[in-house]
Amino acid sequence: METAEVETASADLEMIVHGPSGRNKPETRLWLRMLSTTKLITSEIRRRLRAEFGATLPQFDLMAQLYREPDGLRLGELSRRTMVTNGNVTGLVERLEADGFVQRVTPDGDRRVTVARLTPAGTEFFETMAAAHEGWLRDIMADVDPATITSLWSEIGAVxxxxxxxxSGAAFE
Amino acid sequence: METAEVETASADLEMIVHGPSGRNKPETRLWLRMLSTTKLITSEIRRRLRAEFGATLPQFDLMAQLYREPDGLRLGELSRRTMVTNGNVTGLVERLEADGFVQRVTPDGDRRVTVARLTPAGTEFFETMAAAHEGWLRDIMADVDPATITSLWSEIGAVxxxxxxxxSGAAFE
DNA sequence: TCCATATAGTTTAAACTTAAAATAATATAA
DNA sequence: TTATATTATTTTAAGTTTAAACTATATGGA
Incomplete structure (x- = not known):
């Protein structure tokens, strides 16, 4: 009973950051809880991806984007869709290309552009991971009432x- | 109107990762939305911390923990509370010590232990940041119904x- | 005492992250 | 048709992240 203690200990960020939780504004309390919950699940997914597939979360995300677009995506578009910076996409794609899961092509029209797309091996690999990923989430949220899952989805949409x-830079219409 | 486009573009992870959103299991849909929302807010907080205080988010989190404990915390405890790995805490504390915000002490009893605590300058600095932080969150969630904020808090608790x-390693009682 | 084992931190390697600067190619305009 | 601006990607520097290996202590028995 002393083994898992140190590494898995839940570390309730929210219960601590600004105190025993009482004296925060509701927005802060919600934020701390969102953050700690997301961290918890993210760690779990990351751990399983690594353990079962030797993949990282950003790699999974990037491949997920490419899976949707059989013709591939420009690196800039990939960057926006993954919420990963431009420079970061460069490195991610490089590593995935080295692994044989992604292929880079420069189209004729515009030589500034690089389009990345999944290779057949990449497609197969992603499909396997995606199926597992979906199962993990069902497992992780197994104790949550289905109605709560639905209402959370829409309420978080409001947030x-x-x-x-x-x-800061919001200038959207 | 062409400026912010590239860097701020919202990048709806969820609308894309596994498709136009329809064909995912509810758990997956919720997860993608939680993840993209958290990323969005995290980026915003990170941006403001850097712009207004020259601080990083992990630094803020770490100082928040120490603020709660005037006598300081062991690095291991700090690690658990921040959900940051041991090795990472070492580097964070080193940098904060170099900035004069944190102080390290090895207690007499056990020479393996290092206790970190805020310096007066660190305390003052954190208080300023924390006040701003709370305001940012109210701002960011300004359009969300207060009742929704409350119910979200408890529902996310269930998740x-x-x-x-x-x-994976869950062996809690 | 001596040794196995457990603890507390640090270090390391590889990947990821942001922000900003640098390159390169293309488009626009005077 | 040049100068100028834009767009696409890469590079860079500093920091963060994980996981795993490593270094000291400490502790509990043979």
């Missing part, structure tokens, strides 16, 4: 919309 | 509990 409208 | 109970 996301609000956040989008209050970004 | 967190479920996730905690389904970790």
């Amino acid at each position: 996301k919309t609000s956040a989008s409208n209050h970004l | 967190k509990t479920s996730a905690s109970n389904h970790l």
Whole structure:
């Protein structure tokens, strides 16, 4: 009973960051809880991806984008869709190309452009991972009432919309 | 109107990862939305911390923990509370010590132990940042109904509990 | 005492991250 | 048709991240 203690200990960020939780504004409390929950699940997914497939989460995300687009995507578009910076995409694609899962092509029209797409091996690999990924999430959320899952989905949508409208550089219409 | 486009473009992970959103299991849809929302807000907080205080998010989190404990915390405890690995804490504390915000002490009893605590300058600095931080969150969630914020808090609690109970290494009682 | 084992931190290697600067290619405009 | 601006990607520097290996302590028995 002393083994898992150190590495898995839940570390309730929210219970601690600004105190025993009471004296925070509701927005702060919600944020701390969102953050700690996301961290918890992200770690778990990351651990399983690595253990079962030797892949990283950003690699999985990037391949997920490419899977949707059999013709491939420009690196810039890939960057936007993954919420990963430009420079980062360069390195990710390089490593995935070295592994044989992704292929880079420069189209004739515009030599500034690089299009990345999954190779057949990459497609197969991703499909396997995606199926497992979906199962992991069902497992992780197994104790949550289905109705709660649905309502959370829409309520978090409201948070996301609000956040989008209050970004520093927000100049959207 | 062409400026912010590239860097701020919202990049709807969820709308893309596994498709136009329809053909995913509810758990996957919720997860993608949680993840993209958290990324969005995290980026915003990170941007503001850097712009206004020249601080990073992990530094802020670490100082938040120490702020709660005037006597300081062992690095291992700090690691658990911040959900940051041991090795990472070492580097974070080193940099914060170099900035004069944190101080390291090895207690007499056990020479393996290092206790970190905020310096007066660190305390003052953190208080300023924390106040701003709370304001940013109110701003970011300004368009969300207060009742939704409350119900989200408890519903996400259910997700967190479920996730905690389904970790790979989960051996909690 | 001596040794196995457990603890606390640090270090390391590889990958990822951001932000900003640098390259390169293309488009636009005077 | 040049100069100028834009667009696409890469590079760079500093920091963060994970996982695993390593270094000291400490502790609990043979």
